[in-house]
Amino acid sequence: MRALIAAAAGLALAFALVLTLTAVGTPTGKTSPKPMLTTVPSHP
Amino acid sequence: MRRKSGLVLLALAVFFAALSPLLRWYAFPRLAKVPANQYQDMVLEAKDATLLDYGTMTAKKVSKVTIVQTLKGDVEASEKIEKTAGRDVVVWDGLSYVQGPDGKMVSKIPERYIFDAHTQEPVHATGEMVDGTPVKREGIEFKWPFLVEKRDYEYFDAQARVTAPIHYKGTRDFRGVSVYYFEQTIPWTKVPFPRTMPVEGITPETVAATGTTRWYTTVRKFWVEPVTGAPVYGEEIHQEELRGGTLLGGREKVTAFAGHVKMREDYIESTVDLVKSQRVLVLLMTSYLPWGFLSLGVLLLALALYLEARGRRPADPVPAETSAPEPVTA
Numbered sequence: 001m002r003a004l005i006a007a008a009a010g011l012a013l014a015f016a017l018v019l020t021l022t023a024v025g026t027p028t029g030k031t032s033p034k035p036m037l038t039t040v041p042s043h044p
Numbered sequence: 045m046r047r048k049s050g051l052v053l054l055a056l057a058v059f060f061a062a063l064s065p066l067l068r069w070y071a072f073p074r075l076a077k078v079p080a081n082q083y084q085d086m087v088l089e090a091k092d093a094t095l096l097d098y099g100t101m102t103a104k105k106v107s108k109v110t111i112v113q114t115l116k117g118d119v120e121a122s123e124k125i126e127k128t129a130g131r132d133v134v135v136w137d138g139l140s141y142v143q144g145p146d147g148k149m150v151s152k153i154p155e156r157y158i159f160d161a162h163t164q165e166p167v168h169a170t171g172e173m174v175d176g177t178p179v180k181r182e183g184i185e186f187k188w189p190f191l192v193e194k195r196d197y198e199y200f201d202a203q204a205r206v207t208a209p210i211h212y213k214g215t216r217d218f219r220g221v222s223v224y225y226f227e228q229t230i231p232w233t234k235v236p237f238p239r240t241m242p243v244e245g246i247t248p249e250t251v252a253a254t255g256t257t258r259w260y261t262t263v264r265k266f267w268v269e270p271v272t273g274a275p276v277y278g279e280e281i282h283q284e285e286l287r288g289g290t291l292l293g294g295r296e297k298v299t300a301f302a303g304h305v306k307m308r309e310d311y312i313e314s315t316v317d318l319v320k321s322q323r324v325l326v327l328l329m330t331s332y333l334p335w336g337f338l339s340l341g342v343l344l345l346a347l348a349l350y351l352e353a354r355g356r357r358p359a360d361p362v363p364a365e366t367s368a369p370e371p372v373t374a
Contacts, residue, residue, distance in 0.1 A: 007054055014063045018063065018067065022075060036154075037141060041085060
């Protein structure tokens with residue numbers, strides 16, 4: 001019974017971590033202030 | 045104490061074993077996405093190209109034609125579309141600025157490309173356009189989806205504004221990176237004149253009034269890194285002609301542009317470096333971490349079972365206690 005509880009706890013923790021990570025997601029940031037280029041840049 | 049450690053190890057074993065598939069098949073498709081705020085520029089060159097001289101309306105050989113391509117993510121526009129689309133969306137504003145050998149503008153074509161940040165499927169919303177004309181894209185453009193498959197894809201051609209297959213032609217090695225090579229041929233197709241013409245006073249409407257039409261064909265080649273779906277190199281064998289009408293003075297057709305367009309060397313190097321670093325991030329979620337967690341889970345499970353087995357082993361027999369004989373009293 002104790003083993004079953006330990007396994008369930010591990011499983012729940014894995015689900016909680018992944019669900020939290022995906023819910024938080026990745027930051028979107030802001031639109032770059034750099035212009036659309038109409039001259040040839042000298043380097044990347 | 046040993047039994048408690050075994051239970052903790054079992055819980056950790058299940059945690060890591062479960063994390064492995066969850067990371068690969070649940071978290072990865074939701075976390076891996078094209079950032080909405082991406083900004084990227086690219087320089088392509090066509091050396092010894094043919095270019096139309098609008099002054100004499102004749103085709104001339106030139107040393108070089110340069111194409112500067114900028115892609116800029118509009119975060120505010122993507123957030124606005126996400127509210128109605130109900131998914132992560134990227135809005136890319138693109139500008140293809142073509143410059144002759146004298147530095148003068150040959151053409152500039154803006155476009156707005158809206159697509160799903162995870163799958164790269166086009167999303168149709170107001171503002172989607174090529175050169176100011178609303179379009180409804182099908183297929184991909186600029187970037188392949190993550191984890192590219194060895195198959196043909198549908199690719200949107202912005203000049204002709206049509207979607208056509210881009211064929212998978214095999215796996216190649218490009219500067220130490222294993223890539224999938226794709227090729228698309230757009231046959232001669234009548235295309236609209238760019239809204240911004242290289243000569244002041246000439247508009248697409250005034251040219252159209254002469255009866256002259258613009259035609260285009262291209263062979264598009266992409267070397268795509270399959271994990272990220274990012275092209276590391278691209279080429280185009282591009283031809284444009286003006287046909288018929290009074291503008292050509294009785295001639296049937298004249299070449300407007302012909303050239304083999306290739307990425308500039310410094311941009312190839314920086315693109316390969318960028319894709320290599322992005323590839324590691326994607327592999328972390330699709331391969332390194334899932335396999336690592338699974339191995340760790342198996343290892344911890346084995347350790348937990350070992351501790352449990354040791355805990356259950358019968359203990360050595362306890363030596364029988366000998367009590368000192370009590371004194372006998374008579």
